Amino acid sequence: MDAIDLKILKILQNKARIPNVxxxxxxxxAPSAVLERIKKLELQGVIxxxxxxxxxxxxxxxxxxxxxxxxxxxxxxxxTGREISEIEAVxxxxxxxxxxxxMVKIRVSTPQELETLLITKIAAIQEVLSxxxxxxxSTFKESAKIxxxxxxxxxxEN
Amino acid sequence: MDAIDLKILKILQNKARIPNVxxxxxxxxAPSAVLERIKKLELQGVIxxxxxxxxxxxxxxxxxxxxxxxxxxxxxxxxTGREISEIEAVxxxxxxxxxxxxMVKIRVSTPQELETLLITKIAAIQEVLSxxxxxxxSTFKESAKIxxxxxxxxxxEN
DNA sequence: GTTGAAATCTTCGATGA
DNA sequence: TCATCGAAGATTTCAAC
Numbered sequence: 647m648d649a650i651d652l653k654i655l656k657i658l659q660n661k662a663r664i665p666n667v668x669x670x671x672x673x674x675x676a677p678s679a680v681l682e683r684i685k686k687l688e689l690q691g692v693i694x695x696x697x698x699x700x701x702x703x704x705x706x707x708x709x710x711x712x713x714x715x716x717x718x719x720x721x722x723x724x725x726t727g728r729e730i731s732e733i734e735a736v737x738x739x740x741x742x743x744x745x746x747x748x749m750v751k752i753r754v755s756t757p758q759e760l761e762t763l764l765i766t767k768i769a770a771i772q773e774v775l776s777x778x779x780x781x782x783x784s785t786f787k788e789s790a791k792i793x794x795x796x797x798x799x800x801x802x803e804n
Numbered sequence: 805m806d807a808i809d810l811k812i813l814k815i816l817q818n819k820a821r822i823p824n825v826x827x828x829x830x831x832x833x834a835p836s837a838v839l840e841r842i843k844k845l846e847l848q849g850v851i852x853x854x855x856x857x858x859x860x861x862x863x864x865x866x867x868x869x870x871x872x873x874x875x876x877x878x879x880x881x882x883x884t885g886r887e888i889s890e891i892e893a894v895x896x897x898x899x900x901x902x903x904x905x906x907m908v909k910i911r912v913s914t915p916q917e918l919e920t921l922l923i924t925k926i927a928a929i930q931e932v933l934s935x936x937x938x939x940x941x942s943t944f945k946e947s948a949k950i951x952x953x954x955x956x957x958x959x960x961e962n
Numbered sequence: 963g964t965t966g967a968a969a970t971c972t973t974c975g976a977t978g979a
Numbered sequence: 980t981c982a983t984c985g986a987a988g989a990t991t992t993c994a995a996c
Contacts, residue, residue: 647862655858662820663854665991667971676983681973694857696821700813700950704805704850707950710898712870712907724944731945738947740868740940749870749940753950782898782907786882787889789896790948792858792865792911823972825990837963839992964996971990978983 647692650675651683652794655693658684659791662696697790706755710782713750715768716775720746726773733767735759757781805850808833809841810952813851816842817949820854855948864913868940871908873926874933878904884931891925893917915939 653673657664666684670677687693702708717726723741727748731739738751750768754760760779768777811831815822824842828835845851860866875884881899885906889897896909908926912918922935 655856658856659858661854662856665971666973677971678973678984679982682981690862691859692862694859696819697855697857697948698813698816698820699852699855699948700817701849701852702950704848705950705952712898712900727944734951736945737949739944740870740946741942741944742870743939743941745938748944749938780903780907781901783901784899786885786897786899786906787894788898788948790855790857790946791895792860792863793892794863823990824992834964835990836965836992840963966995967993969990969992971988973988974986976984979981 647687651687651692654680654683655687656794658693659794663698702753707753709754709756709760710785711752711754711760712780712782713752713764713768714742714745714778715748715750716777717746717748717773718775719773722773723748726771729771730768733763735763805845809845809850812838812841813845814952816851817952860911865911867912867914867918868943869910869912869918870938870940871910871922871926872900872903872936873906873908874935875904875906875931876933877931880931881906884929887929888926891921893921 650673654669657669657672666681667677669684670680673680684693715726715730717723723746727739727741730736730748730750733752735752735754736750737753738749740749742749752760752763754763760781764777764779768774808831812827815827815830824839825835827842828838831838842851873884873888875881881904885897885899888894888906888908891910893910893912894908895911896907898907900907910918910921912921918937918939922937926932926935
């Protein structure tokens with residue numbers, strides 16, 4: 647992965663549904679060369695996929711909840727994480743260090759829907775010990791973008 | 805927005821970089837009709853953009869932190885939210901109900917980088933009162949997908 | 963929404979730096 | 980090895996219906 651790959655990825659991070667020729671123009675290469683690089687990045691697993699970003703409000707999904715889910719046994723946390731991941735309204739599930747718990751991000755339409763989900767889907771899982779919910783009322787930023795700075799030694803400073 | 809629009813969006817949620825003709829085939833319409841619908845959805849703000857999903861590990865971004873940021877004055881929470889949103893490593897900023905606080909999701913490469921960011925970028929903001937950080941070591945699910953069940957305007961009843 | 967045609971884009975093999 | 984060229988085949992896009 648070189649500087650040109652990074653440039654291509656930067657362009658795609660801003661606008662993924664863009665013609666190859668346009669990417670080629672912006673990096674100053676032939677379209678076929680760009681195509682080959684993108685294909686390689688997909689094959690190598692650097693590019694995992696392409697997503698459309700929808701406006702949640704238009705689908706009655708403007709209520710976000712961050713739920714900390716504690717499990718009875720740390721040994722079962724992976725299984726529980728996978729089970730919770732299968733719930734459609736769940737957008738993220740992470741394993742939190744040092745607390746036998748998962749961080750779960752949920753998108754729903756109403757507090758009622760959240761209540762139902764917490765009780766009938768999450769608390770219903772055997773291994774779940776308890777949940778703690780924080781509700782987000784508005785969002786300032788929400789993105790999957792990764793900073794693509796070619797990391798040099800000097801960002802240890804500051 | 806009708807059932808066909810939802811079908812189109814479902815296809816795009818699974819694979820955004822797909823030819824229009826292919827979408828047209830799957831919904832059983834002419835490509836031009838699909839194009840027109842997609843353009844309209846973009847204009848209406850239903851579709852906010854197209855993103856590439858990159859593998860964070862390939863860019864040294866596998867450490868996720870959820871930081872609860874408390875502000876001194878609830879009145880300044882919007883300004884603080886906007887300021888924190890400008891930090892590149894910050895992927896999400898939400899306003900948490902009932903606690904004069906923001907939920908901030910950060911992606912970094914190392915605990916050192918997180919420390920630097922917390923001290924020099926976040927705590928440095930005048931209005932920030934305190935922060936509380938939880939570190940995620942692994943991820944089970946991470947997606948921006950929204951469930952697209954056909955819930956239209958009139959489902960206030962329920 | 964459809965059709966059809968022109969413009970544009972994708973893709974691949976051959977070739978060159 | 981990696982990029983480019985060029986041409987065939989697909990796709991996008993727009994106007995007419």
